[in-house]
Amino acid sequence: MKAVEIRNCIRRLRFEHGEMTQGQLADAIGMTRQTVAAIEQGKYSPSLEAAFRLADAFGRPLEEVFYRGSN
Amino acid sequence: MAFREKSAWITLVTTLIVYGIYFAFAVPRLLSGRFDGFEFVSWLSGAIVAIVILQVALTIFATVTDPVGARQPRDEREQLIALRANRAGFYALEVGGFFAIVTLFWWNDAAVIANGVFFAIVMAEAVRAGFQIVDYHRCVA
Numbered sequence: 001m002k003a004v005e006i007r008n009c010i011r012r013l014r015f016e017h018g019e020m021t022q023g024q025l026a027d028a029i030g031m032t033r034q035t036v037a038a039i040e041q042g043k044y045s046p047s048l049e050a051a052f053r054l055a056d057a058f059g060r061p062l063e064e065v066f067y068r069g070s071n
Numbered sequence: 072m073a074f075r076e077k078s079a080w081i082t083l084v085t086t087l088i089v090y091g092i093y094f095a096f097a098v099p100r101l102l103s104g105r106f107d108g109f110e111f112v113s114w115l116s117g118a119i120v121a122i123v124i125l126q127v128a129l130t131i132f133a134t135v136t137d138p139v140g141a142r143q144p145r146d147e148r149e150q151l152i153a154l155r156a157n158r159a160g161f162y163a164l165e166v167g168g169f170f171a172i173v174t175l176f177w178w179n180d181a182a183v184i185a186n187g188v189f190f191a192i193v194m195a196e197a198v199r200a201g202f203q204i205v206d207y208h209r210c211v212a
Contacts, residue, residue: 031146034073034207043209044148 005069010040013058013065029053074133074140075149076207079156081129083200085122090193093118097186106182115189152206160199167191 014020022040026033029050038044039054046054055062096114100106134141145153171187178184 032073032140032143032149034076035146035148038148047147050147 006045006066007042007069008039008066010036010054010065013060017058025054025057028057073149073207074137074143075145075153076204077133077137078130079200079203079207081126081133083197083204085125085129086193086197086200089118089122089125094186094190094193101178101180101183101186106180108182111182152203155206156199156202159202160195163198164191164195167194 010025014022014025022036023033026036029036030053031050035044035046039046051062051066055065058065093114097111100110168188168191171184171191174183174187
């Protein structure tokens with residue numbers, strides 16, 4: 001089965017939200033700073049629950065934070 | 072660097088150094104038949120004490136330099152990395168244990184087999200730590 005490429009705009013959203021640091025975002029969603037960095041760089045795909053926590057941290061729907069790579 | 076990656080580095084480096092020294096002592100003596108039980112127990116005990124002291128001291132240093140990271144529970148990515156590393160270590164243990172048993176055909180010596188099994192355990196621990204370090208830097212799906 002072909003893998004689905006998932007991208008995100010977490011870095012842009014962090015800057016739009018008062019230049020939030022990775023550490024601040026990590027504290028908000030209960031993860032380590034390194035994991036937030038890995039998600040931003042596309043090195044790690046978070047679980048659905050973690051993805052929703054990320055979206056909630058920015059007050060955006062999930063599809064505005066994560067999107068398919070072909071988009 | 073994540074606190075748990077630091078822990079993995081501590082495990083890997085201390086394991087390679089301490090047990091590297093132990094096996095550098097033990098292997099020539101075992102293979103040449105110059106095996107002394109008391110000397111073996113002394114060296115093995117010393118190696119275990121040394122690695123415990125080193126790992127505790129280095130972990131305390133890592134905790135002092137990163138108290139926040141040390142207190143944080145593992146998040147989902149770190150749990151996944153740990154599970155993958157444990158699986159790799161288990162496979163290494165299986166392979167090492169098999170080869171330890173195979174030494175029966177050449178030496179038929181309990182001390183050789185015991186050290187072979189111990190080497191398999193040490194190798195599994197090094198593989199587990201190594202996989203953790205690699206996974207902290209690569210794409211973990």
